[in-house]
Amino acid sequence: MQVDFYQLEGMPLEQVIATLAEKVLASGGRLLVVAGDEALLGKLNRLLWDAGPTSFLAHGLAGGADDARQPILLSTSEDAPNLARNILIADGEWRDAALTFDRAFHLFDGTTVEQARLAWKLLAGREGVERRYWRQEGGRWTQAA
Incomplete structure (x- = not known):
């Protein structure tokens, strides 16, 4: 499994x-x-509906009737009723x-x-875990470790 650390700066x-x-x-x-x-x-729920000028990211807040159908599910729990295999930890x-x-x-x-x-x-050293560290440089994400 892969863990990507993203340091938010700019x-x-x-x-x-x-x-x-x-x-x-x-x-x-x-x-x-x-x-x-x-x-x-x-806040994320509101902002993801308008992720860009020509698109939105279909998603839902956990606890609804359609949780299993959501391609992106926002939740306070690590349970994934949408069967996601990717998790994003937004609060650090x-x-x-x-x-x-x-x-x-x-x-x-x-x-x-x-x-x-x-x-x-x-x-570190945990079997089956690959870590990557990303930071912003010049407006781009670069892998630093």
Whole structure:
């Protein structure tokens, strides 16, 4: 399984989530976006409907009747009724349940950088886990580790 750490510096969280979600969907995958803060999920819910000038990202908030049909599901839980094999941690708080997915995207900023460092260290040498660290340089994402 692969864990991608994304350090948010210049790009807004919702823009990074939209970009990653588009890539997951383009590859035929489904995505579970997790955050402990329902207000953050509500904000993401509104913003993902208008991810760009010509498109939107079909999604839903967990707890609805159509959770299983959602290509992108926003939730406070790591359960994936939409059968997603990709999880995106939007609040910077690592969850070991992410290791049950094929791929995890761990987004963090200056306020959660210490938690991300701890998660990075805890995952070091763990069998079956490949870690990658991404940072923005000149407006582009580059793999730094």
